Amino acid sequence: MTSVPLPDENRYQALRLMLWLAIASIIMLFAALTSALLVSKGKGNWQLFTIPAIFWVNTAVILLSSGTMVFAVRAYKSLEKKPYLNWLLATTILGIAFLIGQVLGWQQLTAGGIRLSGNVSGSYLYVISGVHAAHVVGGVVMLVISLVRSWRQAIRVERLAGLQLLATYWHFVDLLWLYLIVFLYLSVS
Amino acid sequence: MAHEMQTAVSSPVTDHVHFQTVEGEIREPEHIPHHKENFVTKYIFSQDHKTIGKQFLFTGMFWAFVGGLLSLIFRLQLGYPGQSFPILETLFGKWAAGGIITPEFYYKLVTMHGTLLVFFVLTAGLSGTFANLLIPLQCGARDMASPFLNMLSYWFFFAASVVMLISFFIPDGAADGGWTFYPPLNGLREASIGSRAGADYWLIGMALFIISSLLGGLNYITTVLNLRTKGMSMNRLPLTVWALLITAILGLISFPVLLGAAILVLFDRNLGTSFFLDEIFIGGRHLDQMGGNAILYQHLFWFLGHPEVYIIILPAFGLVSEIIANNARKPIFGYRAMVLSMLAIAILAFVVWAHHMFVTGLNPFVASVFVFLTLLVAVPSAVKVFNWLATLWQGNIRFTPAMLFAIGFVSLFISGGLTGIFLGNSALDIPLHDTYFVVAHFHIVMGVSAFFGMVAGVYHWFPKMFGRYMNHTLGYVHFWITLVGAYLVFWPMHYMGLIGLPRRVWSLDAYQNFSMYGDMNRFMTDAAMLVFFAQILFILNFVYSIFWGRKVTVKNPWQSNSLEWTTEIVPGHGNWKGPIPTVYRWPYDYSKNGDDFIPQTEPYRPGEEKLHH
Ligand code: HEM
Numbered sequence: 088m089t090s091v092p093l094p095d096e097n098r099y100q101a102l103r104l105m106l107w108l109a110i111a112s113i114i115m116l117f118a119a120l121t122s123a124l125l126v127s128k129g130k131g132n133w134q135l136f137t138i139p140a141i142f143w144v145n146t147a148v149i150l151l152s153s154g155t156m157v158f159a160v161r162a163y164k165s166l167e168k169k170p171y172l173n174w175l176l177a178t179t180i181l182g183i184a185f186l187i188g189q190v191l192g193w194q195q196l197t198a199g200g201i202r203l204s205g206n207v208s209g210s211y212l213y214v215i216s217g218v219h220a221a222h223v224v225g226g227v228v229m230l231v232i233s234l235v236r237s238w239r240q241a242i243r244v245e246r247l248a249g250l251q252l253l254a255t256y257w258h259f260v261d262l263l264w265l266y267l268i269v270f271l272y273l274s275v276s
Numbered sequence: 277m278a279h280e281m282q283t284a285v286s287s288p289v290t291d292h293v294h295f296q297t298v299e300g301e302i303r304e305p306e307h308i309p310h311h312k313e314n315f316v317t318k319y320i321f322s323q324d325h326k327t328i329g330k331q332f333l334f335t336g337m338f339w340a341f342v343g344g345l346l347s348l349i350f351r352l353q354l355g356y357p358g359q360s361f362p363i364l365e366t367l368f369g370k371w372a373a374g375g376i377i378t379p380e381f382y383y384k385l386v387t388m389h390g391t392l393l394v395f396f397v398l399t400a401g402l403s404g405t406f407a408n409l410l411i412p413l414q415c416g417a418r419d420m421a422s423p424f425l426n427m428l429s430y431w432f433f434f435a436a437s438v439v440m441l442i443s444f445f446i447p448d449g450a451a452d453g454g455w456t457f458y459p460p461l462n463g464l465r466e467a468s469i470g471s472r473a474g475a476d477y478w479l480i481g482m483a484l485f486i487i488s489s490l491l492g493g494l495n496y497i498t499t500v501l502n503l504r505t506k507g508m509s510m511n512r513l514p515l516t517v518w519a520l521l522i523t524a525i526l527g528l529i530s531f532p533v534l535l536g537a538a539i540l541v542l543f544d545r546n547l548g549t550s551f552f553l554d555e556i557f558i559g560g561r562h563l564d565q566m567g568g569n570a571i572l573y574q575h576l577f578w579f580l581g582h583p584e585v586y587i588i589i590l591p592a593f594g595l596v597s598e599i600i601a602n603n604a605r606k607p608i609f610g611y612r613a614m615v616l617s618m619l620a621i622a623i624l625a626f627v628v629w630a631h632h633m634f635v636t637g638l639n640p641f642v643a644s645v646f647v648f649l650t651l652l653v654a655v656p657s658a659v660k661v662f663n664w665l666a667t668l669w670q671g672n673i674r675f676t677p678a679m680l681f682a683i684g685f686v687s688l689f690i691s692g693g694l695t696g697i698f699l700g701n702s703a704l705d706i707p708l709h710d711t712y713f714v715v716a717h718f719h720i721v722m723g724v725s726a727f728f729g730m731v732a733g734v735y736h737w738f739p740k741m742f743g744r745y746m747n748h749t750l751g752y753v754h755f756w757i758t759l760v761g762a763y764l765v766f767w768p769m770h771y772m773g774l775i776g777l778p779r780r781v782w783s784l785d786a787y788q789n790f791s792m793y794g795d796m797n798r799f800m801t802d803a804a805m806l807v808f809f810a811q812i813l814f815i816l817n818f819v820y821s822i823f824w825g826r827k828v829t830v831k832n833p834w835q836s837n838s839l840e841w842t843t844e845i846v847p848g849h850g851n852w853k854g855p856i857p858t859v860y861r862w863p864y865d866y867s868k869n870g871d872d873f874i875p876q877t878e879p880y881r882p883g884e885e886k887l888h889h
């Protein structure tokens with residue numbers, strides 16, 4: 088596969104814009120799903136229930152992972168490989184923990200009688216958090232890739248921009264979750 | 277992405293090679309490194325935007341042929357109801373038992389015809405081809421911002437195509453619930469034969485399609501905003517690029533909403549949720565799914581669906597503007613008004629979707645707001661039409677096949693746009709909705725128009741793509757048969773719709789009072805065959821000309837101003853051999869100060885009046 092390369096600065100500038108555009112379209116996806124929820128709720132036949140506590144724990148976990156990501160970028164900037172790797176590893180682990188937590192959350196929901204195929208209010212919770220989780224999976228995959236890559240290579244200033252892109256995406260899925268959980272909480276309980 | 281990282285080179289500094297970016301100038305690598313190319317990387321998994329554009333074009337043409345053929349088959353049923361065509365039974369077996377197509381088959385044909393033409397031909401085939409070919413060439417870039425994602429965009433489209441194609445051959449056949457895919461018909465496996473596996477294939481195919489168009493859009497927007505050559509300010513961009521940029525933005529905002537709807541339908545169908553299902557009885561059995569809302573789907577669908585019709589027509593706007601100015605040898609009339617009207621149309625596109633839903637029990641007050649907003653669309657549309665006509669006015673017109681199709685586009689867009697004004701009034705739409713009047717409206721204003729824009733683009737840029745010309749005589753034959761034929765097929769539908777003939781009905785004889793249109797329907801079917809025959813001519817011309825067409829011997833065969841004609845006749849990877857040219861003026865300096873044309877790369881001459889461009 089061949090491609091005509093752009094100089095680094097141009098390439099990252101372009102990739103940054105692309106990332107923001109991608110974020111805009113992801114926002115539209117969730118805007119669609121959450122406004123669909125509002126329409127369904129407005130129609131009535133809407134069962135209220137309490138969101139299992141583990142979803143709040145997960146919220147703390149993913150917020151924390153944004154913090155560790157900030158430190159990872161900081162360490163990278165000061166060219167400290169060891170701390171950088173540790174922070175990045177912490178972020179990855181927290182990301183995976185979040186995903187496991189979500190699965191546990193869904194299991195608790197089902198155990199508590201809120202099934203995917205039950206009242207539509209519960210279905211929305213599963214689908215919205217599920218689609219969000221798919222985006223976190225994408226982030227975790229990128230984290231693992233950059234972890235493996237940085238393990239083997241020296242820290243290079245040119246690569247900082249790439250890491251920053253990943254950080255932006257990671258903060259985005261984090262904030263997105265914060266919005267979603269608050270929104271879901273207000274809608275179903 | 278990993279690959280792009282590896283190919284990055286550090287940039288040796290040279291003085292004359294520049295690159296304009298949003299934040300300023302950045303130097304470009306002095307020469308393009310040469311990679312070993314083999315057949316696979318050059319023609320199949322290519323990252324060259326020009327090759328990817330051709331891949332979109334070939335795939336789009338394939339689907340246009342298939343989609344067109346599907347419509348001929350169901351037109352046979354409409355034109356010759358009850359008549360047996362043994363060949364159909366030979367080809368389709370149980371779907372056309374006794375040589376007459378079954379109602380189930382009819383609905384599959386209509387559904388897939390709509391889906392393929394709207395999405396696979398006029399969205400991917402049109403935007404995919406021309407955004408890829410023209411954005412880097414007309415902006416002055418070596419390639420798209422991310423050639424790798426660009427390649428992925430095509431292969432997602434290819435995967436979507438394969439999924440759709442397979443769905444034709446599975447035992448229960450393809451989806452049959454209409455291109456708009458409304459539940460509950462499409463939300464329940466039990467609802468119809470096509471709602472079994474076929475509908476899942478449809479949803480997965482569309483999901484892949486949406487990913488393809490999002491990946492493409494990211495690249496198109498970024499390339500236009502970030503990678504224009506020096507001097508190419510936004511108000512010097514060819515209107516093609518403006519149109520493709522706005523199209524990509526529309527897609528980026530609206531397609532995710534359709535993806536959301538598709539996800540919810542998939543859950544309803546396969547995992548027992550009831551987002552769109554409520555109180556349904558099938559075969560006397562009451563279904564478990566309760567509490568959903570089928571109208572909600574329509575809101576989600578049309579929030580994409582309406583912008584989608586502009587995603588289809590905007591690229592045609594751009595191509596036609598460029599072709600008309602070039603062949604009228606006149607500056608485009610009202611460049612700014614053209615850009616602003618496209619922006620206005622794009623913004624309005626997001627606030628009119630409920631005009632597809634006037635009969636869903638919409639609150640009449642809400643409906644009247646949508647009526648008002650819908651009718652506002654007529655204003656920028658009229659501005660565009662006026663500007664095209666003013667550009668043609670007293671032009672020194674060259675009637676190339678591309679130009680004829682561009683003029684045909686304007687005619688069709690006027691005819692179809694006028695019926696939009698009928699439909700935009702809720703009081704008129706209530707009787708007209710779901711009749712052939714709507715079919716006539718959208719085929720003329722969108723289907724045939726956008727097809728004309730696309731074909732015009734193919735004739736015009738064929739020399740750039742393949743270094744040869746298409747045959748003009750065949751082009752004229754193609755044009756006249758298609759224009760006259762398309763009007764003959766779709767014009768009568770207005771009258772049928774006005775007396776209430778419903779769309780999506782297998783046998784029009786089912787209603788006594790519509791049998792009076794029997795002869796007319798036969799005539800329309802015959803006209804449709806003629807039109808399809810003309811498209812075969814076009815395909816033959818296209819294929820023949822790729823290999824044996826008259827060779828292009830000059831760089832700029834149409835005496836055009838825009839940058840793509842400053843490259844080699846068939847540009848290689850990286851587009852320009854030397855440095856990327858600098859731009860000094862807008863692309864529409866035709867017949868200025870005694871010059872027939874002044875390319876964008878010509879600096880202003882001493883004493884030359886500096887316009888705002
Ligand atoms: C003055 C401009 C226009 C107005 C006021 C207008 C209005 C309408 C309305 C109210 C409907 C709904 C009819 C119904 O289902 O009862 C409709 C259908 C449609 N319009 Fe337009 N339209 C305009 C231009 C366009 C353009 C430019 C396109 C495409 C390029 C387009 C494509 C369509 C399509 C595809 C449908 C039918 C979709 C379906 O039900 O399958 N329209 N139009």
Ligand SMILES: [Cu+2]
Nearest residue numbers: 582629631632
């Ligand atoms: Cu519309």
